[in-house]
Amino acid sequence: MDKNGKISSAVIRRLPKYYRYLGELKKMGINKTSSKDLSQLTGFSASQIRQDLNNFGGFGQQGFGYDVDNLHLEISKILGLDKKYKLVIIGAGNIGQAIANYTGFYEADYEVVSLFDKNPKLVGLSIRNAIIRDIDDMEIYLNEEKIDIAVICTPQSVCQQIADRVVASGIKAIWNFAPKDLKMPEDVYVENVHLNESLFSLTYYYNHFNNEK
């Protein structure tokens, strides 16, 4: 935690992993764990795990450890996984369709309620109850429905203008799959999934692994 009480993004990015392993322990019927156990599972140090959790409050019991169910629940609340979220996907190409079909968000409650595309061959089709609508109807839709998150799966060439349009319609959270850095107002949060950068990093390590000095 820094001097302003803001929690560092390094901490936030570890929370989903704690959540996942706690879910696994739960499923296995294990109801007690410790920072040492979690260290084994996650690969983070026990000290770091205790530090991370204590950013949000004391969830453990000295001499005992952590109650799995309780800690799982508390982390779900911190992340906001106890609520429902409505998503729209803009760009119903490969990636957009794959996200719409994706069901692997554990038990968390994300619903893709609509897709948008400009291709008339796609408009009108449905993916898992979500209709692909014409991109020209996007603003009307966004103004009528209360949407939490816009997923941008358009080509790079139009992602900025699409992002500007969804933000103009009140969207505050963008999950961006286009390989570009969106310029957004301060109160809009953008999470990037840059597949390129991920593959390029992998390529670097593939070439340099084990032949380091």
Add this chain to the structure above:
Amino acid sequence: MDKNGKISSAVIRRLPKYYRYLGELKKMGINKTSSKDLSQLTGFSASQIRQDLNNFGGFGQQGFGYDVDNLHLEISKILGLDKKYKLVIIGAGNIGQAIANYTGFYEADYEVVSLFDKNPKLVGLSIRNAIIRDIDDMEIYLNEEKIDIAVICTPQSVCQQIADRVVASGIKAIWNFAPKDLKMPEDVYVENVHLNESLFSLTYYYNHFNNEK
């Protein structure tokens, strides 16, 4: 750079971004840039950019800056984007098919040469010249062809065993889309794309943005 001369992964993960912006400058016909210009574009500090680049050698000219073409080329060499890579995708579901269809890797030379799946309805189909083969034929294929990278797009429940199998066939680089941490030998590099963790982080910030103390 640390005491062993190993370059930190924070640096490596910034390289693709430099590469991308240099590519854009190139396309715009701009042939000279500086750490100050790149700072504006990338949002990283000029000082950091100079530090990063000097891990790999002095690509600039004092008093002048950097030659765009040259720096672009040098970074492509560092990342290994001047070479060709053959990929196989294991799991030809939504994500696997989307990756197979994905063409947004800039001019870099990645070729998906085959997919594998256990679903007989998918086996035999093709995606962009790559045939979907039966998962049982994977080892034979991997032993015959020289494959650089295995992309794991299977369900979580089987990703570890699939990873073990590809590694047993000599694969050293895995791009993992399954929401699980693979346990791998030290000489295998795994790059994770954990869509869950990405969306969960976004959810946290969506809920906490602007209402921080």
Add this chain to the structure above:
DNA sequence: TAGATTGTTAATCGATTAACAATC
């Protein structure tokens, strides 16, 4: 030459790890 910008060293900042008192 004067101005600009790198390459590189030193200073700062923040994140991780270590240590241990508190306490169940």
Add this chain to the structure above:
DNA sequence: TAGATTGTTAATCGATTAACAATC
């Protein structure tokens, strides 16, 4: 009580930023 493990402070480590001499 003795043993275990948290919560939390202090120490360390590493990454980022600042500063500036080198030099084009």
